[in-house]
Amino acid sequence: MIVIPTRLKSTRFENKILCDIFGVPMFIATANVAKKVDDVLIAVDDEKVLKIANDYGFKAVMTKTTHESGTDRINEAVSKMGLKDSEVIINLQADEPFFEGLNLTKFKEFAMEQILNQDAFMASAYKYIEKSEADNPNLVKVVVDENSTALYFSRSKIPFDREPYNDYKGHIGIYAYSVKTLMEFCDFSQSKLEKTEKLEQLRALSNGKKISMLKMESKSIGIDTKEDLEKALKVFKKVNND
Template sequence: MKIIAVIPARYASTRFPAKLLKDLGGKTIIRRTYEAAVATALFDDVFVVTDSDLIYAEIEKHGGKVVMSIREHESGSDRIAEAVADMEADIVVNVQGDEPFINKENLEKLIGIFKDDPDNQVDLASLMTPIDDWERIENPNVVKVIVDQNQLALYFSRSVIPYPRDREVGVQYYQHIGIYAFRKAALIAFSTWPMKTLEASEKLEQLRYLEYGKKIKMAETRHLGIGIDTEADLEAAKKLLERYPDL
């Protein structure tokens, strides 16, 4: 089984333009993320895929592997599918470009789902974390997921799922953490499918996989990534790196 990691790296960012090229402890964020992915030793290969000449040059000049995205894409899956179409791979792991402090345990959980699936029943793997705060549960910016007894995703929503008609039942709510591992075949197929109504309504690309009958298996984690979305996040990351230089 050949496993590769792909790091989508867009230059534009509404909240923090050019954030991936900002300095973090003497290296750009995207370079630090790339090197951290390589250092996990979990992957047969690691690539950055970008729409930016500047990001392309940054990775290339430091000896990394980078692919230029040719087309504009509506979703991360489409962008990754284009990048890996001609690559030899069985499993493709999407590593977030703005999370330089990679949690190896989370990536091992995703890869482990496929290693424990000898009949190739699972098409995607992703992560979820328990949430108990009702403000977060009701927040439409926090994507929720419900699963069956085998940890296969039943649905993802910005709404509260399941609806708490009886709060005494004691349902555990889960937030979806948008890190994915794909079978390459499912990823390529995704890029050929027209969007259906559930995805269009919720604006959640993972629903396209469910609408077309693909199986998404979830792994539970309490180790959340440290994303850099704002200047404040970057300053916090710098302080963290000063305190723990081996991160």
């Protein structure tokens, strides 16, 4: 199941999930991509958003407005669905309306293998980025070991290039876990690193948990700011018109 956490009052870009993406609200555009790959559940925190989701034919569930992360919101939503502990949950961010369906399918296959075989606590993804992009704090970076297991995520440029380095990796904000490991994750207290960087995946690493990373080639643009939205609409309008 793909669960899309939607928070209406985003800190950096309030109400961004309702922004128009070629005729539909952003979170609906994301859900339209997801529904081609798996069953979709939208975890909302506002009655207006719940109604919009239902009007577009999506299953949605109300969650608290006080959740610190999307994963915590998903945990509440999933707990209301009565799913088996072994069910694999994919967390697709509501601000990823341009995420490619092919990549979502690949990630689902990767996640099923990693999670069901208990090779990892969680799964996520990354793509290679230009060195010039690595200084952008809105673009989260990740470093991985030789087995593509995450070592650390940061808003800062990592690693520091004391010697020439051109393999910077941008984190793609998609996650997977089983219902069981999702519950375990949410039982952990927020770590100091998570609070400092405002990156929920650091909660898992701080507790010694393995996050397997899938390398992707993606042109998707996650929408964190109004500038991101303007850029994405220009890029993908051109793609759609070609």
